[in-house]
Amino acid sequence: MDIVKLGPEDTERFLALRRAMFATEAMNFRGASADDDAIGLAAWRERLARDHVYAVVQDGTWLAVGGLTRLAGQKLDHKGLIWGMYALPAARGTGAAARILDQLEAKAREIGLRQLQLTLMADNTRARRVYERHGFALYATEPESVRRDGEFADEALMWKRL
Numbered sequence: 001m002d003i004v005k006l007g008p009e010d011t012e013r014f015l016a017l018r019r020a021m022f023a024t025e026a027m028n029f030r031g032a033s034a035d036d037d038a039i040g041l042a043a044w045r046e047r048l049a050r051d052h053v054y055a056v057v058q059d060g061t062w063l064a065v066g067g068l069t070r071l072a073g074q075k076l077d078h079k080g081l082i083w084g085m086y087a088l089p090a091a092r093g094t095g096a097a098a099r100i101l102d103q104l105e106a107k108a109r110e111i112g113l114r115q116l117q118l119t120l121m122a123d124n125t126r127a128r129r130v131y132e133r134h135g136f137a138l139y140a141t142e143p144e145s146v147r148r149d150g151e152f153a154d155e156a157l158m159w160k161r162l
């Protein structure tokens with residue numbers, strides 16, 4: 001398994017992976033394919049140029065992906081947000097997702113961030129276990145944060161001080 005940084009040239013392939021991810025894992029994400037479409041290709045290219053997005057690769061296949069955004073603002077830019085964590089079903093339990101998280105944390109330290117934040121659906125126990133193993137702690141639960149399949153679902157907010 002190798003880890004590679006994705007850039008603007010990877011945008012179409014990255015969005016195709018996210019489409020597949022939303023199709024099979026809709027319950028585990030606050031976002032949806034339609035939201036990605038609304039952002040548009042040009043903005044996604046810019047995002048992949050600006051953010052730190054990585055893929056774990058084996059034989060040309062992206063096994064897992066995840067991104068890190070530094071918050072904007074003079075008073076906020078000590079914080080980073082981890083987003084879009086996903087491992088292909090066949091790659092779960094292999095350490096691919098852990099490798100992404102380790103890389104994102106290393107990058108966060110390199111660029112001088114003081115803390116990392118992430119959110120997940122409160123009932124996503126598998127993801128929560130992974131984040132806890134990486135030292136993230138739950139600091140709040142946002143009630144009825146996401147309208148999911150016609151029902152309101154809570155979102156868990158986690159953070160890690162670096």
Ligand SMILES: CC(C)(COP(=O)(O)OP(=O)(O)OC[C@H]1O[C@@H](n2cnc3c(N)ncnc32)[C@H](O)[C@@H]1OP(=O)(O)O)[C@@H](O)C(=O)NCCC(=O)NCCS
Pocket residue numbers: 025028029085086087088091092093094095096097098119120121124125126127129130133
């Ligand atoms: C979340 C995700 C990236 C984690 O990667 P992974 O390879 O599955 O994670 P791991 O196998 O390393 O760890 C999963 C942990 O959950 C446990 N687990 C496995 N299945 C579980 C289940 N059904 N319920 C609860 N815990 C479970 C594992 O035992 C392991 O815990 P451990 O560290 O104590 O052994 C991956 O599962 C995924 O892509 N899920 C779908 C999309 C998603 O939920 N993304 C995150 C959005 S915030």
